[in-house]
Amino acid sequence: MSKDDSIEVSLRKQGISRxxxxxxxxxxxxxLALPPAMAAVIAETLGRARRPSVIYLSYQECTGCGESxxxxxxxTLENLMFNVMSLDYYETLQAAAGTAAEAAxxxxxxxxxxxxxxxxxxxxxxxxxxxxxxxxxxxxxxILTGAAKxxxxxxxxxxxxxxxxxxxxxxxxxxxxxxSQVIKDKPVINISGCPPVPEVITGVLAHYLTFGSIPExxxxxxxxxxxxxxxxDRCYRRPYYDAGKxxxxxxxxxxxxxxxxxxxxxxxxxxxxxxxxxxxxxxTSYPIQSGHGCLGCSEPDFWDKGxxxxxxxxxxxxxxxxxxxxVVAGAAIGVGAxxxxxxxxxxxxxxxxx
Amino acid sequence: xxxxxxxxxxxxxxxxxxxxxxGRVLAILSEVxxxxxxxxxxxxxxxxxxxxxxxxxxDRETLRRILAEGEVSAVVRALGETQVHETAVRGVWxxxxxxxxxxxxxxxxxVTHVPEILKTPPDDIADGLxxxxxxxxxxxx
Numbered sequence: 001m002s003k004d005d006s007i008e009v010s011l012r013k014q015g016i017s018r019x020x021x022x023x024x025x026x027x028x029x030x031x032l033a034l035p036p037a038m039a040a041v042i043a044e045t046l047g048r049a050r051r052p053s054v055i056y057l058s059y060q061e062c063t064g065c066g067e068s069x070x071x072x073x074x075x076t077l078e079n080l081m082f083n084v085m086s087l088d089y090y091e092t093l094q095a096a097a098g099t100a101a102e103a104a105x106x107x108x109x110x111x112x113x114x115x116x117x118x119x120x121x122x123x124x125x126x127x128x129x130x131x132x133x134x135x136x137x138x139x140x141x142x143i144l145t146g147a148a149k150x151x152x153x154x155x156x157x158x159x160x161x162x163x164x165x166x167x168x169x170x171x172x173x174x175x176x177x178x179x180s181q182v183i184k185d186k187p188v189i190n191i192s193g194c195p196p197v198p199e200v201i202t203g204v205l206a207h208y209l210t211f212g213s214i215p216e217x218x219x220x221x222x223x224x225x226x227x228x229x230x231x232x233d234r235c236y237r238r239p240y241y242d243a244g245k246x247x248x249x250x251x252x253x254x255x256x257x258x259x260x261x262x263x264x265x266x267x268x269x270x271x272x273x274x275x276x277x278x279x280x281x282x283x284t285s286y287p288i289q290s291g292h293g294c295l296g297c298s299e300p301d302f303w304d305k306g307x308x309x310x311x312x313x314x315x316x317x318x319x320x321x322x323x324x325x326x327v328v329a330g331a332a333i334g335v336g337a338x339x340x341x342x343x344x345x346x347x348x349x350x351x352x353x354x
Numbered sequence: 355x356x357x358x359x360x361x362x363x364x365x366x367x368x369x370x371x372x373x374x375x376x377g378r379v380l381a382i383l384s385e386v387x388x389x390x391x392x393x394x395x396x397x398x399x400x401x402x403x404x405x406x407x408x409x410x411x412x413d414r415e416t417l418r419r420i421l422a423e424g425e426v427s428a429v430v431r432a433l434g435e436t437q438v439h440e441t442a443v444r445g446v447w448x449x450x451x452x453x454x455x456x457x458x459x460x461x462x463x464x465v466t467h468v469p470e471i472l473k474t475p476p477d478d479i480a481d482g483l484x485x486x487x488x489x490x491x492x493x494x495x
Contacts, residue, residue: 012477016433017432017475017477017478017481018475018476018477018478019471019474019478020433022471023432023433023471026471027451029403030403030405030460031405031460033406035401036401036402036403036462037401277406282453282455282459
């Protein structure tokens with residue numbers, strides 16, 4: 001497969017029919033919440049495009065994001081997604097090691113300067129001049145800064161890369177920061193989640209490949225197509241919230257009847273993510289459907305905001321009583337109050353920003 | 355309640371047969387009706403992506419039960435199976451794209467004469483011609 005081939009030519013060389021490619025494009029349009037008719041546009045655009053070079057850097061992370069990515073879609077479609085990209089550097093998957101691996105990264109950067117996609121997972125340790133993470137004698141900060149200079153777009157995968165995540169949690173011994181605090185001269189797409197929904201990762205890559213631009217982002221740099229609604233907005237248990245029916249413990253009658261998990265600490269009302277619609281494990285379910293409240297893992301500082309099992313009405317998530325009062329009202333009044341609480345949360349967040 | 359084995363966990367499975375689904379099912383049926391009217395009046399085809407619409411347990415089963423099976427079924431084998439069924443409402447097709455491991459990757463209701471996935475694209479016809487030529491050439495020796 002030549003790097004100069006268009007995506008369509010390279011797929012045909014692998015024996016993939018136009019009909020199969022159209023099926024892939026239909027699945028991609030669906031994933032991106034585009035009208036079904038857009039599948040033909042995706043096929044036309046994606047077919048003519050050259051395979052983009054992708055450089056994937058990993059820092060303070062658990063590899064859960066990479067595990068998630070490699071389980072996106074099902075085996076065949078996942079392979080197809082990887083076939084439309086040229087994954088030129090990814091320490092977790094590549095066979096090369098040591099100087100050969102570093103040479104591969106430098107070659108890919110040189111050959112694709114200004115055009116490659118830079119994907120980063122993990123937070124960046126800046127304490128002690130970056131000494132907590134060095135690769136081949138270079139600090140994570142320096143490697144990231146150098147790689148970002150030639151990137152067409154920078155994508156932070158996972159809450160650690162997007163917001164600092166668990167490495168940034170108190171007491172943050174390594175001075176961990178998100179990618180956006182290191183790279184300030186170009187937009188950074190944040191795909192948060194611990195880990196992110198796998199199809200969301202590939203969906204953002206597919207959007208870039210198809211439209212040649214980054215998707216519309218929210219105020220935290222997340223693609224609105226996947227982070228435009230709260231878990232609560234799209235939760236199938238929402239009618240129980242509106243009706244004031246709540247599980248009080250994990251094994252009571254309410255829990256068995258599938259009632260709302262708000263009082264058991266569910267952070268769905270203020271968590272923006274696609275879990276309730278795209279779901280997990282090839283669309284099987286998501287935490288709430290499995291009987292556990294949302295942890296809020298796609299939101300900044302989720303690890304430091306108190307117990308996962310305390311209701312939002314206790315106010316721990318906004319760092320004050322503003323949200324608490326609103327969500328207590330939400331639990332009492334039902335529909336509408338969660339929207340109010342989110343607005344207050346947003347205002348509280350804005351006040352916190354310098 | 356003390357639970358000592360997995361079998362004692364008091365799980366209650368929702369009965370899809372008895373369910374009328376969420377309000378989403380009625381909304382989808384209304385949209386299908388509008389599309390079918392357009393197909394009948396002007397020949398305009400329509401499609402509904404079911405990914406985000408059938409979120410509640412029982413929604414899919416309810417919609418399938420209401421639309422029911424029609425006269426035509428087909429299976430396309432390309433990157434896994436795609437199942438195509440005309441429903442009992444003629445002109446309304448249920449198309450399910452699966453990967454090779456059988457997992458559903460996209461699901462649509464198509465309101466059309468024939469779903470696109472069943473038509474052979476021109477590029478594939480060209481490939482077919484090449485294959486046929488090669489087979490004939492082999493027979494000719």
